[in-house]
Amino acid sequence: MKMIMPSWFDLMGLNPDAPEDETGIKKAAENIKAVIEHEVKNGIPANRIILGGFSQGGALSMYTALTCQHKLAGILALSCWLPLHRTFPQAASSSMNKDIPILQCHGEMDPMIPVRFGALTSEKLKSIVNPSKVQFKTYPGMMHSSCPQEMKAVKEFIEELLPRM
Numbered sequence: 001m002k003m004i005m006p007s008w009f010d011l012m013g014l015n016p017d018a019p020e021d022e023t024g025i026k027k028a029a030e031n032i033k034a035v036i037e038h039e040v041k042n043g044i045p046a047n048r049i050i051l052g053g054f055s056q057g058g059a060l061s062m063y064t065a066l067t068c069q070h071k072l073a074g075i076l077a078l079s080c081w082l083p084l085h086r087t088f089p090q091a092a093s094s095s096m097n098k099d100i101p102i103l104q105c106h107g108e109m110d111p112m113i114p115v116r117f118g119a120l121t122s123e124k125l126k127s128i129v130n131p132s133k134v135q136f137k138t139y140p141g142m143m144h145s146s147c148p149q150e151m152k153a154v155k156e157f158i159e160e161l162l163p164r165m
Contacts, residue, residue, distance in 0.1 A: 008024075008025075008028040008056050008057065008059075008060045014112060014113060014117075015117070016081075016085070016117060016120060020083060020084055022084060025060070025063060025083045025084055028060050028064075029060060029063050029064040029067060032051070032060065032061075032064045033064060033068060033069075036049060036068065036070055036072075037070075040070065046070035046071055046072055047071050047072065047073055047164075048073055049070075049072050049073055050072065050073045050074045050075070050076060050158065050161065051064055051065045051072060051074075051075055051076070052074075052075065052076025052077065052078070052154075053076070053077070053078065053080070054078040054079055054080070054146070055078070055079050055080055055112070055113065055144065056080070057080075058076070058077040058078045058079065058080030059077075059080040059081050059082065059083045060083070061075055061076065061077060061080075062075055062077050062080065062082050062083075062102075062121075062125075063082065063083045063084060065095075065097050065100060066082075066088065066091070066092045066095055066097060066100075066128060066129070067091055067092060067095055068095060068096065068097060069094070069095070069096055070096060071096040071097060071100075072096075072097055072100060073100075073101075073161050073164070074100060074101040074102065074103070074157070074158075074161050075100060075101070075102040075103070076103050076154060076157065076158075077102065077103070077104040077105070077121075078104075078105050078106075078146065078150065078154075079105070079106055079107060079110055079112075079113055079118070079144055079145075079146075080104075080106075080113060080118070080121070081113055081117045081118065081120075081121050082121045082124055082125065085120075085121070085124055088124060088127075088128050089127055089128045092128050092129075097129065098128075098129050098130065099129065099130045099133060100129055100133060101133045101135075101157070101160070101161060102125060102129065102133060102134045102135065103135050103137070103153065103154065103157040104118060104121065104122055104125070104134065104135065104136045104137070105136075105137045105138070105139065105150045105153060105154070106118035106119075106136070106137075106138050106139070106142075107138070107139050107141075107142030107143050107144065107145065107147075108138050108139060108140050108141065108142060109140075109141055109142060109143045110142070110143055110144045111143060111144060112144040113144065115138055118136065118138070119136065122134060122136035135157070137150070137153055
């Protein structure tokens with residue numbers, strides 16, 4: 001929003017109808033895909049890689065995984081939204097991650113990314129990937145932050161993935 005701060009891409013607004021920095025989002029996703037490629041070349045199987053993040057990092061993790069050519073282990077998406085949501089499901093048509101487990105968590109009192117945007121994202125995800133793989137958890141009283149219950153859910157999600165990795 002034209003403020004100087006570190007970020008993955010520019011934010012023009014924080015609502016589902018706001019214009020988006022398509023060039024910046026795609027460039028950031030390509031940077032993450034280059035890291036994945038580097039790890040794969042160094043012997044880490046792609047199916048042992050979980051992408052995750054909070055807020056803009058979670059948004060980028062979702063977009064990157066859903067457009068990735070490698071089959072990844074999972075997505076952790078905390079207090080975020082799906083960038084370029086209007087381009088899906090088409091944008092994911094060649095992705096290897098149609099069956100990827102996703103844990104999406106959101107604070108019910110989040111003033112930055114309202115929980116409604118998280119719920120809309122969850123519904124959109126269910127139209128892109130196997131709906132039974134999408135978990136959407138909300139936390140009463142939590143703002144644009146984290147809480148012990150959320151971190152417990154993250155830990156349990158990772159522990160569920162470990163035997164498959």
